[in-house]
Amino acid sequence: MDRHDQELLDRQLRRFQPAPRNNGVMILAITAVFFAGMTLGGFLFAYRSAPMRTASNTASPAISLLNGAPPIMRQ
Numbered sequence: 001m002d003r004h005d006q007e008l009l010d011r012q013l014r015r016f017q018p019a020p021r022n023n024g025v026m027i028l029a030i031t032a033v034f035f036a037g038m039t040l041g042g043f044l045f046a047y048r049s050a051p052m053r054t055a056s057n058t059a060s061p062a063i064s065l066l067n068g069a070p071p072i073m074r075q
Contacts (some may be wrong), residue, residue, distance in 0.1 A: 001009075
């Protein structure tokens with residue numbers, strides 16, 4: 001691209017001015033939509049099924065909670 005081509009390109013692109021960006025408004029809108037979706041999903045799907053019961057392969061955390069001791073964490 002030579003100097004003449006660059007000048008022509010600059011003249012053509014002068015008409016296209018990008019709109020000023022306001023990132024704070026965009027972030028606020030995204031978080032508002034996210035929390036609205038979470039709230040709506042919570043109201044629609046929260047009470048349709050029974051609570052899920054989870055099984056454990058080790059009995060030591062359950063036994064330690066019955067005795068009043070803090071749970072044992074093995075690594």
